[in-house]
Amino acid sequence: MKKETIIAIFLGLLFGGVVAVFISLKSKDIELSTNKVIAPSKEKILSPNLTGTEIQTLELSEPVNNAIFEKDIIRFKGTAAKNSLIIIQSPIKDLVVKNIQGKFNLEFPLALGENSIKIVVYPKEKQFKPQEKFIKVYYIDSEL
Amino acid sequence: MKNTIKNCFIVLLFYCFFTSSIALGQTPSSTASSSPTIAVDKDIQQLKDKIANKVSEIRKQNNKAVSGFVQSIDGNMMKLTNNGEVNQVKFDDTLTKVFKVLGTTKKEIKTDDIAKDDYVIVSGVVTDNIITANVVLIDENFLVDSGKITEINKESYNIKVLTSDKNTYSLDVETGTKQYMVNIKTLLREAIGFSKLKEGDTVHFVVKKTGKEKNNNYSAVKILIIPQEYFIK
Numbered sequence: 619m620k621k622e623t624i625i626a627i628f629l630g631l632l633f634g635g636v637v638a639v640f641i642s643l644k645s646k647d648i649e650l651s652t653n654k655v656i657a658p659s660k661e662k663i664l665s666p667n668l669t670g671t672e673i674q675t676l677e678l679s680e681p682v683n684n685a686i687f688e689k690d691i692i693r694f695k696g697t698a699a700k701n702s703l704i705i706i707q708s709p710i711k712d713l714v715v716k717n718i719q720g721k722f723n724l725e726f727p728l729a730l731g732e733n734s735i736k737i738v739v740y741p742k743e744k745q746f747k748p749q750e751k752f753i754k755v756y757y758i759d760s761e762l
Numbered sequence: 763m764k765n766t767i768k769n770c771f772i773v774l775l776f777y778c779f780f781t782s783s784i785a786l787g788q789t790p791s792s793t794a795s796s797s798p799t800i801a802v803d804k805d806i807q808q809l810k811d812k813i814a815n816k817v818s819e820i821r822k823q824n825n826k827a828v829s830g831f832v833q834s835i836d837g838n839m840m841k842l843t844n845n846g847e848v849n850q851v852k853f854d855d856t857l858t859k860v861f862k863v864l865g866t867t868k869k870e871i872k873t874d875d876i877a878k879d880d881y882v883i884v885s886g887v888v889t890d891n892i893i894t895a896n897v898v899l900i901d902e903n904f905l906v907d908s909g910k911i912t913e914i915n916k917e918s919y920n921i922k923v924l925t926s927d928k929n930t931y932s933l934d935v936e937t938g939t940k941q942y943m944v945n946i947k948t949l950l951r952e953a954i955g956f957s958k959l960k961e962g963d964t965v966h967f968v969v970k971k972t973g974k975e976k977n978n979n980y981s982a983v984k985i986l987i988i989p990q991e992y993f994i995k
Contacts, residue, residue, distance in 0.1 A: 686827050686885060703949070705986070707966045709904040712942065712986050714949050731863050731883045731899045732829050736906045738966070744993050750908070750926065756827040758885045758897055 674699040674720060676739045676749040683753045687728060688760040694724045694737065698749070701742040708735045728757035826893060829883045829903070831973050832876060842882065850892045851884050857894070858886075863901040876900065879973065903973070904983070907931070908966040914959055923965055932979040933967060935959075943987040951986065964988040 678696040681687070694706060698717050706713040710729045715722070717739070726735075738750040828849045830842030838853040853873050860876065861868040876882065881903040886895040909925035923931045935941065935956050943954045959965075965987050969980035 684827065686825060703988075703992075705908075705966055705988070707906055707908070707968065707986065709906065709968045709983065712951055712966070712984075714944050714951060714986075716949060730866070730868060731901045732827075732903075734904050734906045736908060736966070738908055740988070740993075748926070752906070754829075756883065756885065758827065758899075 673741055673743070673746050676737070676751060678737065678751055678753070681753065681755050684755070686756045686758055688758065690728045690730070690757050690759075692726055692728060692755065694722065694726055697721050698739045699741045699743075699746075703740040703742075704737065705740070706735060706737045708733050728755065730757055730759065732756055824887045824889075825885065825896075826888045827883060827885045828893060829881065831903075832878050832880045832882060834878065835876060838873075840876065840882075842884070849884075851886070851898075852892050852894045853898075854894055857896060858898060859896070860898040861900070863899050868899070871900070873898070881971075881973075903971040905969050905971050905980070906967070908964065911959060911961050911963045911965055914961055916956070919956055921959060921965070923967065930978060931967075931969075932977060933969065933982040933985070934979065935982055935985065939982045940984040941987075942985070943989060944992065946989060946992040954987065959987060960990065962990045964990070964993075 674697060676696065676698045678694065680695040681692050697720050698704060700717065700720050702717045704713075704715050704717050704722060704724075706724065706726060708726070708729070710733075711727055713724060713726060715724060733755050734752070735755065736750065736752050738748050740748045828842065828844075828851075830844030830847070830849060833841040833843045833848070835841075838855070840851040840853070842849045842851060858873060860871050860873050862871050862875075876898065880900050883899040883901055884893055884895045885897045885899075886893045888894075907923075907925055907929075909923040909929075909931070911921050912924045912930070913922035915921070919935045921933050921935065923933060925931065941954050941956065941958075942951045943958060944950075945952050965985050967982055967986070968984040969982055971980070
């Protein structure tokens with residue numbers, strides 16, 4: 619085969635490739651522009667209720683982790699989002715309350731020894747993730 | 763000049779008033795001095811109380827509680843491990859008290875009764891990273907967590923739970939398992955049966971940990987369900 623023929627075939631393939639890529643990209647653009655939008659429109663994404671909304675984070679001022687108590691009843695004090703559902707669970711107690719005020723002050727019983735307690739806050743606005751804390755406190759009877 | 767004399771007189775008057783009141787205030791002690799032993803006893807008692815309060819205050823400051831599985835006991839020393847954390851505990855023959863927790867009651871036992879792999883809670887004073895135990899409680903280790911039910915096996919009464927930290931627990935719901943559901947209207951806890959559980963429900967659970975579990979499989983002590991309807995209402 620002549621040298622010129624090989625060069626002509628090579629250039630032909632190269633040109634064909636470039637044209638194929640161009641057509642493929644162009645057809646994709648056309649397809650996207652003609653198809654219906656499935657995702658919600660921009661206005662809907664930027665919901666007026668949520669723009670700039672920040673949720674009150676769960677803050678527990680009492681009790682502190684690893685605290686030792688001489689009484690079998692303590693109080694959970696702190697702040698969480700208004701109208702959220704608070705669940706405090708330990709092996710001996712499940713406490714379910716609606717946090718009407720931002721602040722909470724809840725009585726909670728302790729078992730003798732170690733108390734593993736989990737507190738979870740489910741915000742009223744369901745799009746926000748639940749917030750949770752885990753603490754261990756100890757009830758050591760002063761008479762022991 | 764007249765004013766200066768007046769001021770001096772007032773100051774002198776105040777001085778006399780204060781000195782006389784101090785003198786009056788001291789009268790009872792001068793009376794008490796008539797019986798010196800009682801006064802000394804009182805002073806000693808006060809001093810003793812003060813020292814006791816101070817000691818208790820310092821002890822409270824240094825008081826710490828730790829828990830873990832007994833790894834080894836050697837004489838008056840004990841080593842505890844809990845999730846990779848190691849604590850050394852020292853027994854004091856005159857001070858350390860050991861109890862076994864039996865539900866809501868406790869039974870006093872001896873340090874010799876503590877066995878390897880027991881789950882213990884120790885309260886005491888920390889010095890040089892060693893806790894001198896005041897109280898040792900042998901108890902059960904509980905795990906409290908929550909997540910979403912991803913799978914329910916109605917034949918083996920088992921549920922799979924995915925927690926927020928991406929842990930998957932396999933919980934066996936047995937006849938002794940306390941099962942509750944939150945009423946979404948009243949928010950009161952209601953007793954339920956296994957058939958009420960649904961995939962997608964949120965579950966808060968308590969399990970006993972022995973340290974010998976495999977594949978995160980536990981027997982559930984208690985489950986509390988928040989039905990998914992609560993989150994879509």
